[in-house]
Amino acid sequence: MRSDLRLIRYFVAVAEELHFRRAADRLGIAQPALSRAIQTLETELGVALFTRSNRNVQITPAGKVFLDRSHEMLSLMERATEDVHNAHHGRIGSLRIGYTDIAIAGPLPTLLKDFQGRHPQIILQPQHGVTLTQINRLTEGKLDIGFVTGPVNKDDYDEQPVQSERFVCVCADSHPFARRTGIQLTELATEDFVHGSSTDWQHFYDYLIPLCRRAGFMPRIVQEAFNTAGILGLVSCGMGVTVLTESVCLGHGPGLMVVPIEDLTERLITSAIWRRDHVVGPTGHFVNYLRDLPKL
Template sequence: MHIGMRHIRYFAAVAEELHFRRAAERLNVSQPALSRAIRHIEQEIGVSLFERSNRHVALTRAGATFLRGCSTALAYMDGAVDQAQKTATGEKGHLVVGYTDIAIAGRLPQILKSFRQRYPEVTLEPRHDYTRAQLNAVEAGALDVGFVTGPVAAEGLASLAVQHDGFIVVLYGSHPLAKQREIALADLAGEPFVLGTTANWTYYHDHLYRLCREAGFEPRVVQQASNSEGIFGLIACEMGISVQATSIENCLRKGLKTRPLRDCAATVPTVAVWNQDTLSPVKQRFIDFLAEQAEDLVG
């Protein structure tokens, strides 16, 4: 059977107008060409679709049934075209997005929420992981965009800062230093530290250890945990104190206290990172979205 989408659109126009001249004008084709197309359909399926007279055009019962099927086919095709166009422009697709504890405690939730509101047909798959693991996954193509502790310098990877955190001291409520409004970093020289595991928190520790060395000491680490929740739990057990990024305060455990560091202007950046060699339309759309808002995000 040789009936294409053009024939179906011609038939639907005549069925809706019930007038060959008006349908031809609507389709921007000649009336004889339209009449030939309708006869072709009727010959192919072997039934009459219209009752015709000099003054009257009406659908037959078979024509009414055929119209319902054609309407479904046209809606499906129009939807398929729309979805294909949105996929090509990055308005539809799937993104795997990595994040660290600091990223998800900070501005990342608002970033993803705003992106989903603008592009509701893009599905996001967030995955928690540490900075080094995310960088490896981005390089391998297993992760579209990672939100990691920066700075990042790796061949083939591009990055954009989305957040800058200062540093806070996290203490249990009865700790003597909790009575102070601000704490000098040097005052922590003799304190037991609770930090993230060395293997996984390397990028954050680079920032923290540099600060401590500038203050004249090395952190005395007595406990390590794999994530922020574990760090806070150990502090709540009064096993030590910690120095964390300010955004982590949004996830603080009940009973713990935070204090700003005195005379500390240093910050730790969270950056979006992606592989320049594997840019899909939807990934480019997400990167453009981040760049568009970069001034507000970093401010």
């Protein structure tokens, strides 16, 4: 069978109108041409789709079955055409999004939900990774957008700050700081620190170490963990204190206290980053969405 969509559309019009002239008018073609087209279709199928008389046209049982399948075929073709256009314009596809512990604890989930509502046909694929891992994945083409501790300041990348947070001290609820409403950064000079691993948390180190040096000390790191859950777990056991951002500590587990560092005005920036040569398809739509956000 070689029937094309044109013949199927002609058949549907006749089946719905049950009148060749009205169907021809609806299609904008001559009635004889429509009659020949239906005859061609019936010949290809090897069955009669209609019974014809001088008074009326009736659809046959075989025609009813073919009408149902024709509606399915035309609907599928319409969806396929729409999907092709959406894919061409980046409105359909997948988007691989990296995030750090700090990013996912802030406004990122809300941003993703809002973007998904605007672009429901784009499948979001969040992937956890520290800043350095995300940069490597972006370079290798394994990630489309990263939410990292910024600024990154790398050639061939664009970035946009999306979150700015102040630093806080986190200690066990049995620590003397737990009874304080605030501390000074210099008071941490004699404390044992629990921190993220120096390799994975390098960008966070690049923020924290200069701040401590400016205050006249180097943090005495006695324990390291790979993620914030591990850091907070060690702190709650009294292994030391840590410096993190406010959002990470929201809803923290038992045994912890969050204490403001009153003289520390610097803030940690989380930035969205992407390759400058890869702003196409779903990535392009997400970048445009980010650029429409209020600037920090």
